[in-house]
Amino acid sequence: MMNGNHKVNFPLKSITTTNIEEDLSILLNKIDHSIFGVEVGINNYGVNKFIITPAHLLTNKNQTTVDTRGGQFESYNCFEGCLSSPYFLPLRIDLNGHFEKQINLLKEIVKKDEDIVILWLFKKKYQWKYNALDMYRSYLKGNDYPSTVPFVRNIQQKTIKGLDKLASFESNREYSEDVEQKILDKGFDSQLKVLVKSDRHKEITELIHLLLEKYDSHNRLRLSNIKVDNPYNFINQGQMLSLSEIYSLFGGKAKEFIKPEQEIDVIDKNSTPSTPISDNIIELLPYLKKEEVKIDESLVEKLAESMKKVGIIKQARLYDATIQSGSRLTVITSKLPPDVNFSKIESKSKDIRVNLGVQSLGIEQGDVAGTIKFSIPNNNHQIISLREMIERKDFQEFKKNNPLAFIVGMDELNSPIYLSLAKLVHLLIAGSTGSGKSVFINTVLTVLLMCYKPNELRMFLIDPKQVELSQYQDFPHVQKVITDMSETITLLESLAVEMDRRYDKFGEFKGVKNIIDYNKQSKKKMQYIVIAIDEFKDLKDQYPDVDSYVGRLGQKARAAGIHLIVATQRPSADVIEGTTKSNLQNAISFNLGSNRNYRTVFDEGIPYENLLGNGDGVMRIEGYPKEFQRFQSSIIHPDGKEEGKIFDSLIQYYKEKDYDIGEEIPIGDEGRQDIPLIDQLKTIIATTKNTRIGELRKDLGVKGTTMTDLFNQLIEEGWIKRHNSKAKGYELIADEEILKEWQQ
Structure with missing residues (x-):
């Protein structure tokens, strides 16, 4: 491939498809650096649709090689689709394949010997968010067409600033969440070519314009007449479309595909940290009184009545409905009503919620084909005790096979959820005040401190607010709690040095590539290292370049046994961006107030009206069976004063045991x-x-x-x-x- 103008010099395949939405969705989740796309041919015989793909993808389909010579289009008028405004401004993303569906109507106007070819090619764009965000900032300050070149953009901005002073007016624009959503999404260079063999090419292109006008939003897509030798030559002209925009054009929904080599590693049982230190330490945690949660059987009837009132069904009846209740939610599962699509019910979720008179309503696909699941808050919720969770046999078994195991909580129907920080690599935690974020962080850190000895685990805690993590200072596992943000960069630099040192140590043994293999062969074991940052926004406000340090650790630290937990109350695009975002693929969120914030965390909105606060959370974990899993987190104690006493007891426990704490990690000048x-x-x-x-x-x-x-x-x-x-x-x-x- 060539830089700039990407000429097709590798075997592209043309695959006949009857379902562009399905095949393109598969391709979008499998594609890496290759060019791919959609081709639609329309003549008086009908409509033929093709997926354009490299030869090694979608291999189970019938394929023919694409003729990339371009000569067959010499008698065609060629038109190119271009965005009217800068590429970071979005088209509509809520039309779910309207363009592709309406293309079929063009066959009604095509006459004999006329031919229309619509060719849309794409190529995934990497690391485009930095520049796009900076261009958007310039746009907000009045720069109508910010250059993609930072140096030129600075000159543009200075010129605008001078003109504003001369004219005595401000040219700032209003910020848009829709634009932020596009920039946060996956990006693709795109190229639209429309080739028309007809004397009526102006009339035909006007009809295609009408289809494209449906997508007018912050940006517009329009056709212009051009000359082209070969429409299959992919030329990068800055026509960026997001994943959401592509799905809006052709339909479909993103799915997580995990290649075999990317699957979660199987960890050898004998290589993990030891089993619990002693049952005695668990006894320092309290049992918490549980309120009984009763199932409200009338909810099935109320839900059916609400669906009738908002016009989804004609009769207030749900088919094969079951009702189950967990600590926080009641779940009703039923068959989809006859002749009613899931999307129709989903689109009416707010109306159903208002008619039910509930604070929140979750609507998801059921576990069985053709079913739908509704999650409704209980009138009272049940506290989940951390002690109750940590004592469970299934957690003890999980911990044996999974390094750095911790407890997430209970799902909607009170099944426990456990994760391994070592397998997650790193973790992003988001949640506004009162959502349960801080309580959750406490449970994660406490479980790790209780289950692993000081010589197995070392922690560094960064606490910009100086109040959330101070109780951990005297644990022997905790080398440092940083409250002075000026020390943070030094710490992260030193841990990067420690990471490199560990990679050098691996070289002492043949075939050793990670901490697990090293600890199998070395008499002197390496500790796992966990770095927790409680409020990333406060840190980034003071040190904007912290992204680069987090990025370096994020990319290489896993094998060295170094893992990050990054938490924030405000997960906006300027806080969670760039390398930080790319290295925090696994995320847990509590109530954030708006779906825009959930999109920043997860790259898309969550399938719930909102989260309830007080530990009601949702997680998106690579390799987990469900894309989004809702849960209720556990708690050490609801009273802060009592919780403080529990921490004092845990610290005293370790002082009396006098465990070996291992060697401290050199930090700063010491390093x-x-x-x-x-x-x-x-x-x-x-x-x-x-x-x-x-x-x-x-x-x-x-x-x-x-x-x-x-x-x-x-x-x-x-x-x-x-x-x-x-x-x-x-x-x-x-x-x-x-x-x-x-x-x-």
């Missing part, structure tokens, strides 16, 4: 043998006379922003100056006597 970075840099420059930033940054193992600060300090101290030629970077000007003092 660099007590030599400050600036001194290390002076030694390297004095010895090598090298002033190239890129090479020196690699020698020190620091980020670009840190290197910039160090070079500024060297300029102030008279060590270097900027060279007259920008291409030559910096010039060494320190006296030879000074250099001799620093030479090795």
Whole structure:
């Protein structure tokens, strides 16, 4: 493939399809770097639809090779579809395949010897969110067409700022959640070509325009006449469409496909941390009084009556309905009513909820084909005791086979949910005030601290608010609770150094690639490391470049036994973005108030009207049987004062046991043998006379922003100056006597 203009020089296949929605949905979830698309041919004989795909995908279909020479279209008028506004502005995303369905109507107007070909090609776009977000910020400040080039965009913005001052008016635009949703979605370069063989090509393209006008929203898609040698040549012209926009055009819904090599690893039982330290520590947790939850059998009748009132069914009756109740929700499952689609019921969810008079209503596909499931809040909810959960035999069995096991809670029908942080790699937790987020974090950390010895597990806790995680300071597992955010970057840098050190240690044994294999062969075991950040927004407000540090750990830390828990009250696009977002694929959310926030966390909205607060949560975990799983989290104690006493007891327990805590992880200057970075840099420059930033940054193992600060300090101290030629970077000007003092 070539950069820029991507010419088709590999075998594309043309696959006849009777269901574009299904086949394209499969392809969208399997595709990686390849070009793919949809082709529709229309003549007076009918409509023929094809999926365009690389040869190695959708191999179970009948395929023919695409003729990419383009010569067969010489007698056609060619039109290209282009977005009218900058590519980050969205089309409508709620039409569920309207364009594809309406294409069939064109066959009614096609005459003999006329032919229409609609060709839509796509290629997945990686790492486009950074630039798109920055372009959107520029757009909000009045830049109608922000350049994709940051340098040019800065010039545009300065010009606009100057014009605003001269004209004495502000050109700021109103922020849109719809735009944010597109930028957060998966992105695809797209290319629409319409080829018409007819003297009536203007009339035909006007009809296609009418179909495209249905998608007018913040952006529009329009056709313009062009000359083209080969419509299959994919040329990247910045025509970005999101996954949601593609589904709106052709129908379908995203599904999670996990390739065999990406499946959750099977962990050897003998390689995991030990079983519980002692039953005695569990006895320090209290049992909590449970209120009995009674099933309200009348809900089935009330639900049927509500569906009749909003016009879904003619008779107030549900077929083969069952009703079950859990700690927080009552679940009614029934067959879909005759001649009623699931989507129709789903679209009326708010009306049904209002008629029922309930705070929340969940509507999901049932576990059996042709059924639908309704989740309705109970009048009173049952507290789930952490002690009750941790004592369960199934959790003890789960923990034996799963490193860093923790308790999520109970599902809608009181079945327990357990996860392994080691298998998740990293975890994002979101929730507004009162949602249960902080309580949930406490249960996760407490279970880990109770189930693993200090020499098996080391924790670093980052607490910007200085109130949420302070109770963990005296646990022997916890090396540091950071409340001064200036220390956070140093910590993350040091843990990256520790990660690299661990990879070097793996090389001591043949075939060792991860912490599990290493601990099997080494007498001296490596500890698992857990880093928990309680309020990521507060940290990022002070240190915007924290994304890069989280990203480095996120990409490589799993094999080294280093895992992140990142929590936030405000999961907006400017908080959870870029490398942070890409490395936090597994997420748990509590009440966030709006579906926009859920989309930021999960990349799409949740199938519930809203969450109830106080531990009512939903998770989306790679490899889990359900895309979205609702649950009620457990709790240590509902009274904060009593909970404090429990933590004191747990800490005292460990003090009396006097366990080996293992070696502390070197942090900051300690990790660099007590030599400050600036001194290390002076030694390297004095010895090598090298002033190239890129090479020196690699020698020190620091980020670009840190290197910039160090070079500024060297300029102030008279060590270097900027060279007259920008291409030559910096010039060494320190006296030879000074250099001799620093030479090795």
